[in-house]
Amino acid sequence: MSVLVGHDDPAQQLTARCEHQRHLKDSGVDPALVEGVQMVDILEHVNAGHVAAIPPARQCTLSGNTFDTARHGAGKPELELRGSLQPLGTYPRRASGLLFMVTMLSAQATGVSTCVPSQFGIHKHLSSPHTMLQTLEELYSAYGVELRALHRRMKDWCRITQSCKFCDVEAEMLYMLIRKWRPNHVFEMAPNRGYSSHFILSALSVNDHGQLDSFDIHRAARKYMDPALARRWNFTIMDVRAAVPTAHVGARFMAKYDFVFIDALHTTDFSSWYTRSLLNYPVRCDTPVIIHDIVADMDGGGRESMPVFQYMAFAPDVRHTFTMHPRHAPSLLSHLDNSSVIDMLRSKFGINGYQKYFECNASPSIFFMRQTTRGRRRQAPAA
């Protein structure tokens, strides 16, 4: 018998999920193959002899493995995934003198849609020069006070970490979209020291809803995380590229996420991989996607942009693309007559000028949403 240490979820949720898996198993169904699988859990699989260390109330036994349904937190060895991982398998690694087996396991096969109500209209209106400003005004009017407070809190954080390269208006947009969309599960690759994570988590925290899964190849984000926000944060040290080499694996890995934020390695090779492997499956819920450093140059390109533009040109579900770039907003083809109105608008709600230690003159993120097949069918008659 072996021990599996569950991921960072409230214990009750894990227990409920475990019960559900047990039920599927008892019915002769492989939980990993059930349609509607929406979560890839990463479990540490510790060798025999440790079961006794788990209080009976926290144990959940499936297929000869005992899960610890406790939170994956302090005192547990850090989960570190590198190299050629494959999901749904078990892989040995050594850490702290113990032999661990790392298992990635699909779980929570509820088959029930848990999509939050789509905010399709927000993306639609932000992507048109005719409606962008009015929509921005509505957003800043709703969330400006929160953003002012958040910028104040982050000022000290930025001074300490010197790692706040994400431009003000796009960090604000990230925050406002999460407030508006109220996602269940946010995917972040990667936090570095955690500037973007703090914006995401602050929004989830005010929403009082949702979890953020952040992936990076180093652990710096853990050091700088605000403990008040950590409750909604699952941080995994993982080379996502090695763990998710193909679209087939990506479809499972990404299935639970209904909000995606990508800001990692800025090379075409890397963006070819993530468009192919992470963003290439039919989404279950309408899903906002933000990719940093795409509209980076004055002509609208950038180091990793081309594979992303190619992906967006052919992906059947990409809708309502926009950028906050001062020259190009909302899009390369139909920009605002005068983008300085965005700054004027921010000032109106008390957010004046640069919020950090450097002047951010470009906002290179690209924002779009991926629409479900269901949504596309619903729209068909009107078209």
Ligand SMILES: C[S@@+](CC[C@H](N)C(=O)[O-])C[C@H]1O[C@@H](n2cnc3c(N)ncnc32)[C@H](O)[C@@H]1O
């Ligand atoms: C530009 S920084 C992220 C900045 C961050 N979003 C912020 O707001 O400060 C890029 C990060 O991507 C991480 N990274 C690069 N390749 C990665 C991979 N294959 N898997 C996971 N993270 C990766 C790097 O370690 C680095 O921390």
